[in-house]
Amino acid sequence: MTAIHLENLVKRFGAFTALKTMDLEIRDGEFMALLGPSGCGKSTTMNMIAGMEGPSEGRILFDGRDMNGVAMGRRGVGFVFQNYAIFTHMNVYDNLAYGLRVRGLPDAEIDSRVKKIADFLQLTPLLKQPSAKLSVNILQRLAIGRSAIVEPAIFLLDEPLSNVDAAFRAVMRTELKHLQRQFRQTMVYVTHDQLEAMTMADRIAVMDHGVLQQVGTPLEVYNNPVNLFVAGFIGSPGMNLLRGSLADSDRGLVVDLGELGLTAPLSPEVAAAARAHAGREVVYGFRPERVSLSVTGEGVPMPVTFVERIGARTIAHLGTGAQRVKAVFDNDVTAESGTTVSVAVEPASVRLFDAATGIAIR
Numbered sequence: 001m002t003a004i005h006l007e008n009l010v011k012r013f014g015a016f017t018a019l020k021t022m023d024l025e026i027r028d029g030e031f032m033a034l035l036g037p038s039g040c041g042k043s044t045t046m047n048m049i050a051g052m053e054g055p056s057e058g059r060i061l062f063d064g065r066d067m068n069g070v071a072m073g074r075r076g077v078g079f080v081f082q083n084y085a086i087f088t089h090m091n092v093y094d095n096l097a098y099g100l101r102v103r104g105l106p107d108a109e110i111d112s113r114v115k116k117i118a119d120f121l122q123l124t125p126l127l128k129q130p131s132a133k134l135s136v137n138i139l140q141r142l143a144i145g146r147s148a149i150v151e152p153a154i155f156l157l158d159e160p161l162s163n164v165d166a167a168f169r170a171v172m173r174t175e176l177k178h179l180q181r182q183f184r185q186t187m188v189y190v191t192h193d194q195l196e197a198m199t200m201a202d203r204i205a206v207m208d209h210g211v212l213q214q215v216g217t218p219l220e221v222y223n224n225p226v227n228l229f230v231a232g233f234i235g236s237p238g239m240n241l242l243r244g245s246l247a248d249s250d251r252g253l254v255v256d257l258g259e260l261g262l263t264a265p266l267s268p269e270v271a272a273a274a275r276a277h278a279g280r281e282v283v284y285g286f287r288p289e290r291v292s293l294s295v296t297g298e299g300v301p302m303p304v305t306f307v308e309r310i311g312a313r314t315i316a317h318l319g320t321g322a323q324r325v326k327a328v329f330d331n332d333v334t335a336e337s338g339t340t341v342s343v344a345v346e347p348a349s350v351r352l353f354d355a356a357t358g359i360a361i362r
Ligand code: ATP
Pocket: 013, 016, 018, 036, 037, 038, 039, 040, 041, 042, 043, 044, 045, 192
């Protein structure tokens, strides 16, 4: 186990800055996901932790030791990348054993560790199989096993599940989390798939355009996004974000959502945080899961434009023009396109953002 400190890391490629002053502490034994859209700098960060590339500025510390100038092979880091490196001329057993043989471990110990990891990754029946004929799913599992078997203090995984099918990905999410709990490694996991980050990570570092946006537990980034980017990126679908202005009324501070023709009341906590912003343009945010729909109940009437049924849940697309709303609900609520429903939002679940800066007010 090793704590990693990325201290004001900057990475430039010529005139282009791929990573802008990244400062991040990854704790001993923590599962940290680096999450963000394509090109945000996740792999660049990983490559620097691994030692494949050096930073343009800043330092990388492992347990307080500066890694600058320390070669890849001497960092105690194991990695699995999207393009698994498997020796196709070897069978599964020999691929797993490889890292331990290189380190000169006794045969009996190698055998016991190969069997343990093979059992863990459900590779036991395949140990004698030649690697050249394995499916993508098995190859990826083998790539993970090959790196994990040497029990590196730090385990880096860069999109390890992006080539495998959806059912296998779901299985591997559980297994990787289990593997990390078992071996207590510090794990850094790069993904653009928020489901992977949300289900496996202890904390998530959300990145965009080379800038670290927020670090927090999955629930923290979900419930309290620090800015509009995180609010829209986390969640499927992301948060509803409606433009409005903060206005004083006889009901206290409200958000005037002009294009919807309504003013939305604020909970006392949100109103208190927003007081200093009165009169300003804001973005009124709420999760699609926090919308309640009814045919006759209280709320704002909105037309249902489109309904997506995705198994256990349904997504209703509501409204027309600039201010559209998505609502997610269980299948026992009926909403048909072409009808009009009453839409209500729990005031306590509302998040407000400054429209000019995008930064969360509350
Ligand atoms: P992806 O999931 O697409 O790999 P990412 O978040 O991992 O995205 P990076 O691979 O870190 O992103 O790339 C960040 C930015 O740096 C991108 O715009 C990329 O084109 C650029 N970049 C990465 N490596 C180099 C390089 N060797 N030379 C020039 N530009 C690079």
